[in-house]
Amino acid sequence: MNAPDLDRFAQLLASAREPFPASRKAYLAGSRADLRVPVRDITLTNGEVVSVYDTSGPYTDPAAQIDVRRGLDGVRSGWIAARGDTEGYEGRVRKALDDGQKAEDGDRLAQLREQAAALQRRPLRARAGANVTQMHYAKKGIVTPEMEYVALRENGRREWMAQYSQDAAREQRLAGNSLGASIPTIITPEFVRDEVARGRAIIPANINHPEVEPMAIGRNFKVKINANIGNSAVTSSIEEEVEKLVWAIRWGADNVMDLSTGKNIHTTRDWIIRNSPVPIGTVPIYQALEKVGGVAEDLTWEIFRDTLIEQAEQGVDYFTIHAGVRLGFIHLTAQRRTGIVSRGGSIMAKWCMAHHRESFLYTHFEDICDIMKSYDVSFSLGDGLRPGCASDANDEAQFAELHTLGELTKIAWKHDVQTMIEGPGHVPMHLIAANMAEQLKTCHEAPFYTLGPLTIDIAPGYDHIASAIGAAMIGWMGTAMLCYVTPKEHLGLPDRDDVKQGIIAYKIAAHAADVAKGHPGARARDDALSQARFDFRWQDQFNLGLDPETAQQYHDETLPKDSAKVAHFCSMCGPKFCSMKITQEVREFAAARGLDENQGLAAGMRAKADEFNRAGGDFYIPIAPAAS
C-alpha cells in the first residue's frame, strides 16, 4: 500500500478498533497459560457486569499492538507445534497467475505483494502419514487446546447469568424447545471432543492459520453466523476488504468468507487471513476460474488441485466445494424458474456439459480429502443446486444434490476431514422444516450451514429481513451456522454499512434461535436488557443491545439531553403515557398499602383483590361462561 492508502485504511481501522461503550475486553483462563478466551464485559450503571461472546479478536483490546502489515499473533502456534505432527516446508512456488490473468494495477499490485511478503509464514503440513485434523484427534480421544477453548467460549461467564434464572416457575415456563438437539447445561471440553468425533460439530482451524481464535459450528452449540466479503471484478480494493473483515467481526461475524472474484485474489487473501482471528472460508473454484481467464471449460483438476494447495498453505480454514453438482443432475434444473444460482454450481455445470463428463470435484473427491487432512481444512460441501427462488424450493435437483453431499460426508469422515453442509437459499416458511429434516437424515447430522433462507422473493433491498425470518426458523430447527444476507443481495456488492446491516439481522436470527432452543444462558442478556428498560437505565439498555450506537442515536434524535438518560419516559409515549412508569407507580401504591418487597407485593395486591372480590360484585355485569 502506498502512503495515502495506508492513512485512509488506518483511519477506518481505528474506528473499528474503538471498544464498545462501557465495554472491556477480558479473558477467561484455561488450563494453560496460553489458553485465554476473550469475552466482552459490559459494566452497567448499577454495577452489574454482563459478559458476552466476543468475536472481535484483538482489535477491541486496547492492549494489543496491531500492525496489519505484520498480521496478528498466532494464538495457536504453540499448540500446533507441541503436537509434533507437522513440518515446515518451502511451499508451493508463487506464480504470477495466482492473482488472476489480468495484470491491471501493475505497480500498485507489486507494492501490495511486496508488503504482503512481510505477512508470509513458512507453511506447515502434516508429516508423512500424519492426519492433523481436529476430527482425527477427537476420534483418538485427544482433547485439544482448541476444544477446551471452544468449551470455555461457549459457556462464557455463567455466574452473572445465574441471577436471571432464579425463578424456577419462570424457567420452566420459558424452557426452550431444542427440537431434538442435545444441548448440555455446561459445555465440557470432553463434550466438544465427542461432538467433533461424531461429526456433529467442526472447529475450522487450518494449521496455517494459527491466528484463529477457535470456535465451533454445531447444532449443540450457539448458532453462528458467517459474513461474506470479497471484491468482485467490478468494485472494491484490498484495503476495503481487510477493513470489512475487521468491521464484520466487530459486529459479531463468527466466520468470514472471502469470496473475491476480482483481480489480486491471492494477495487480497494474504492480507485477510493474516489479520483474521475468525476462520476464513473460500470457494477455491473462483480463483481457479480466474487462472483460466474466466472460461469454465478450461478448468482442469490440476489447476484446481494446485489452487487448493495454494490456499491451504495460506491458511484458509474451510473450502466450499460443489462436488455434489453431478453431470446427471443438471437436466433436473432445466424446468426451474431460475436455474442454477450458485456461482460454483453454475461453473461446474458448464464444465460438465461442455466436456460431457462427470465433475472432477466428484471424481477426485478422495484426492481432495488427502489435501484437506494435511492442513486441517474443513469441507463446506456446497449446494450448487440450491433453489434461487421460492418456486424452485425443495425440488428434485436440490435434494438429489443433498443426497450426494451425504455420501461425500461419509467419505470425508473416513479421512477424518471435518465437514459441514451448505443449504439454501430461497425457501417459503412452510417448506423449511423439510429441508432441515432431510439434511439431518441424509447428511448424518453433519452441521448445516444455510444461506438465509429467504422466505419470499419480492423484497429486493430488504432481503436481509426476508431471509432473517427463514434463518431464525431454520436455526431453531437445527442449522449450526447462518450465512448472512445483506440489503444489497441480488443488487450489488455490499459496502461497509450493508455488511453491518446484514450481520445485525443475522445476530438477531441466531440469538432468536438460541433462545428458542433453550441454549443455557442465552436469554440472560435479554433479561438484563429488559430489566434495564424497566428500571429506565437508558444507557444500560443501549449498551446491552447489539448496536449501542444506533440505539442511543435513535433515542437522542428527540431527547438528546443527558437528563433524558435517566428520565422515566421517552418520546414514544411521553411522560404521562409511559406504561412502565405507571406500572412502577402501581407497584409503589400497592407497596405503600401492602408489603414492601417484591414477593410480598404480589401477596399484598392479591389480598386487596380478594377482599374486593368477597365484598363487591354488585357492579359486575353478568358474564356468560365462555363456550368454545
Add this chain to the structure above:
Amino acid sequence: MNAPDLDRFAQLLASAREPFPASRKAYLAGSRADLRVPVRDITLTNGEVVSVYDTSGPYTDPAAQIDVRRGLDGVRSGWIAARGDTEGYEGRVRKALDDGQKAEDGDRLAQLREQAAALQRRPLRARAGANVTQMHYAKKGIVTPEMEYVALRENGRREWMAQYSQDAAREQRLAGNSLGASIPTIITPEFVRDEVARGRAIIPANINHPEVEPMAIGRNFKVKINANIGNSAVTSSIEEEVEKLVWAIRWGADNVMDLSTGKNIHTTRDWIIRNSPVPIGTVPIYQALEKVGGVAEDLTWEIFRDTLIEQAEQGVDYFTIHAGVRLGFIHLTAQRRTGIVSRGGSIMAKWCMAHHRESFLYTHFEDICDIMKSYDVSFSLGDGLRPGCASDANDEAQFAELHTLGELTKIAWKHDVQTMIEGPGHVPMHLIAANMAEQLKTCHEAPFYTLGPLTIDIAPGYDHIASAIGAAMIGWMGTAMLCYVTPKEHLGLPDRDDVKQGIIAYKIAAHAADVAKGHPGARARDDALSQARFDFRWQDQFNLGLDPETAQQYHDETLPKDSAKVAHFCSMCGPKFCSMKITQEVREFAAARGLDENQGLAAGMRAKADEFNRAGGDFYIPIAPAAS
C-alpha cells in the same frame, strides 16, 4: 394551517402521491357502478401486466382531485344511505377539553380548528332500534357492498397469476400449509358474509367514515398490517401525522392507528380520518386521560363514554378497549420483569388499584356495545397485560386476560359488534404457537391482531427485524393482522422513514405468511419477480419489489448506467461469475445440442446424461451407499 405549514405539507404530500414506477392505478368493476376496487397495475418491460393489492387510496390516482382541507370523497356514502337505517343528527357539542387540558399553541390550534371545521360531516347514527354493523347484516344474510368490495379486493386480477401456476407438479410441491385455516380458491361475496357472520373476520367501517375503502381482517383472507402513527406530548404536529398517514398507506399499511397522546388530539383526528381511505383505529382511553389532565385516578365512566361517542361521531373504525385488565388480575403482574407495558393497561391498572374497584371498561362493557353498534365501530379488545419482554411471555396474567377477552367476545357478538383480539408483544419463537392456539380456542376464532411478537429483547434500533420474525410465524399460524414495529420501538417516536422501514418489514412478514399458508395467487408476484431476475430484466425486478426506489438505488450505487439495466450481471459477482448468466449459457449449449424449447431441453439434457452414464463410469470413485 398557516401558509408556510401548508406549503411544506403540500410538498411532502406531493412526493407521497407520485405513482410507483411503471404503475397505473386501475379499478376492478363490481356489480354496481359505484363499486370500484382499486388495484395497482405494474407494466413490465416484456409487456406483461402484474396487478397488486393497493392500499394507497386516491392519493396515487393522478385523476383524483385531493384537497386535504376538504377530505376525501365518501365512497361508501351511497351504500350507507341506501340501507335506510341511519339518521343524521346534530351530534355531541364540541368541547374545548376535547383537545386536552393544555392550551399550548393557542393561535395555531384555533387556525387548525377553523380549517378542520370545513372537514366536519354531520354525524350519522343508527335509527332507534337499528343495528348498523356489518356483522348484523351478515347474520341476517345480507351481502353488503362492503362485502362484495372485499371479495373483489382479495381476489385481485387472478388472470395474470394463472400463467405462474401452470406447472401442476410445482404447484403440488409448493402447496401451502394453512395450519387449519379455510382459504377458498376464490373469495365470493357470500364467503365474506359468512366469515363476518361467524365472527372470523371483521370489516372495520364506521358509518361516519364513508371515505374508507373496505377491507377485511380475518384468518382466511390475506394477512394485513397496521401502522401506528400519532403524536406524543414530546414531539410531532398535525401536518406530520396526516403526511405519515398518506406515507404509510403508500407503502402498504392496510390499517392505521392514531395513537396521539399529545395536544390537539381531537383536531388531529379530524384531519386524519377525513383524509384516510383505510380504517382508523384509536385507543379512546388516551384521549379520556388527556381530558383529566393525565391523572388516571380521575377517569370516570362518564368521561370515557363521552369520548367514545365523540370519536364514533368522527368516524373511528375500531376502538382498542382494555376491558380485560381486571382488578383481580393485577397482582399477577407483580412478579413480572417488566410489569404492564400496555399504556392503556397500565392506566386501567392504576385506576383499579387507586379506587379498589373493578375496571369500568369491564363493568360497562354492554353499555359500550350499545355505542359500538350504533356506528359500527369494531372492538379491538386490547391486551393490556401483554408481556413486555421475553421472560414475561405466556404467563398467568397474559392468559387470564385472554380468557376474559374470550368472554367479552361472546358478549360483543351477542350485540353483533365486530370484534378482534389484540395479542403480544414479546414472545420467543418456541412459545408463539401456544399463543395462537390459546387465542383460537379461547376467543372462538375472532381475528387475532398481534404486535410483532418480538422474538428477542437485545436488538433496540432493530426491533422491526426482531419482531418481523415473530410476525411472519404467527401470521402463518393464523394471525389476521400484524401491528408493525418500527426501528424506533422502545427508543422514541418514529419519523417518516421509520414508518416506512416498519411497514416494509411487516409487508415482508405478511407476505411470507400468505405464501406459507398457500393463499391463492400470493406467490405469483414472487414468481414474476424471480422470472424478471433470471431474465435480467432489472427494471422489472425493481418495479415488482416492495420498494422499487431503494432496490434501484442500491443497484445503481455501483452500476448507474442505463446499459447496466439490461446487463447480464451486477456488481455482486461481476460478468464472469454471474450464475444466472452461466445457467443461461448452459441452457443455450444444451439447446444447441438437444431440443430447442424448455420442455424438450430437460429431455435433451437427460438424454446426454443417460448416454454418459451408460458409456462412462470409469472415472467414478466408488461411493459407499449412504447409511442413516
